[in-house]
Amino acid sequence: MKYVFTLVLLLGLQGCAIPNTLHIPYLHSETQVSKKEQTCVICEDDTSEFDDEFGEEETNLYDPLEAYNEIMTSFNDTLFTYILNPISQKYAYVIPEFMRIGISNALHNLQFPIRFTNNVLQAKFHNASEETVRFLVNSTIGIGGLFDPANTQLHLYPHKEDFGQTLGYYGVGSGFHVVLPVLGASNLRDIVGLTVDGYLSPLIYDKRLIKYKIPQNYTQSFGIYGWDAINKNSLHLGAYENLKKDAIELYPFLRDIYEQKRTSDIEE
Amino acid sequence: MKHIILMIMIMTVASYSVEEQNIKPTLNNKIKQVIQILKNPSLTMKQKENKSIKILDPIFSYQTMAKISLGKKWKTLSKEEKIAFTRAFEHKMKHSYIDKLKLYKNQKVITETPRKVKQNRITLTTKIIGNNETYKIINSFFKNKRTNQWYIYDIKLAGVSIIQTYRKQFAAFLKTKSFRQLLKSL
DSSP states (O other): OHHHHHHHHHHSOSOOOOOSOOOOGGGGSGGGSOGGGHHHHHSOOOOGGGHHHHOOSOOOOOOTTHHHHHHHHHHHHHHIIIIIHHHHHHHHHHSOHHHHHHHHHHHHHHTHHHHHHHHHHTTOHHHHHHHHHHHHHHHHTTTTTTSOHHHHTTOOOOOOOOHHHHHHHTTOOOOSEEEETTTEEEEHHHHHHHHHHHHHOTTSOOGGGTTTOSOSSHHHHHHHHHHHHHHHHHTTTTHHHHHHTTOSSHHHHHHHHHHHHHHHHHHO | OHHHHHHHHHHHHHHHSBOGGGHHHHHHHHHHHHHHHHHOTTSOHHHHHHHHHHHHGGGBOHHHHHHHHHGGGGGGSOHHHHHHHHHHHHHHHHHHHHHHHTTOOSOEEEEOOOEEEETTEEEEEEEEEOSSOEEEEEEEEEEOTTTOOEEEEEEEETTEEHHHHHHHHHHHHHHHSOHHHHHHHO
16 A cells, blocks of 8 residues: 555655536537647657657566556545545544644654665665754654654755665666556565565564564554554545546556655655 | 748747747746736636636647657657547647646745756756645656757656556557547547
8 A cells, every 4th residue: 555655655746636528618628629730730740759768669568466466456446536536535534634644744753763774785875864863863852753853954854765675776677567466556666675674663563573673563563563654644535536537547557656656756 | 822821830930939038937927927816816727727827828738748658659640640549649748748737835935956867858947845745746858950949859757757646557558559549548
């Protein structure tokens, strides 16, 4: 779910409900294929110069789990539409936005070990030190991370890195695409990443690391992540539906934007 | 007569689009205007949509976007099909853009310095700074050889290229279905 959310967060701006039918009158009129370019439809402008940038459109993508992935995508979509989203809407109605932002900040702050470790592993020491300052400032002055004075006062921005990105940084390919139940789009590399980050995260229960972990059992861990998901979604209501409208078919669309997003994250 | 029409068209092209040194101020100015429109309480949502689109339209080359998104298939189309596809694609893009505008909630927007990636390519990054997140949008411009003006041919939202996404989707769609069906689905 984390990545579905990240994507939704990143691709949409911020939430408000969107009516289903949009009527844009001038788009239907015959005369309005951009006047400025009407001449161009006739002349044959060559776009092959763009091919380098966009690559072959028909990449023979290796997707052995395609059938399963499609089913899991619709399952997650249904789960989101009929359970998570209605809960988030009610939640947003009850809890004021500043509190939800505070909760989001605090949970983000607690995930500091993941960001710190992966910045170090990628030799991004400057970013790792900024993350450390952010964590120290926000945990103390920012009252347990509820506020983000590191951002607002010191202009230190977060540097999100996870183990999937670390693997990508060292040249590990993505492997085939896997849609995880509830968590959403992923691939072989990022599943390994999620597992490693799970150990680093203080929010995921592990018997052997009980002193480091906040939840004391799986139920608590699940509760925290569920809360996080609802809280995050409440700050971006409408964004996923908005994004989905650009899809011709949902699964290949979500797969493609996930992989593009991850590639871009790794390159940064 | 033909020449006069052509001249008028060329002149319109020139007056609409953007010269290299003006890319940043033009985009900045347009963003400012759109934000003002979106914040204006006396306008209905539809008025806001139409006004915003009118302001942003001249810097987009829907024609180029449509061509790139269709890839090799474009060359196999008849003139009528090309026009029909461009029209449908333009409609789709505007629809999508308007939807994204509706999510705007008083965030601050800043524009960075344009970066010339190639002789005829410039990228301009805008950042949308929200309450607890920042989104990066990269606007890609190309130079039209005939007019020497710059147009947007792609937008990357948080690392995801809109045109690349369409290109992939259209290619996958056309593997099993016909161009007519694609046109319909748009």
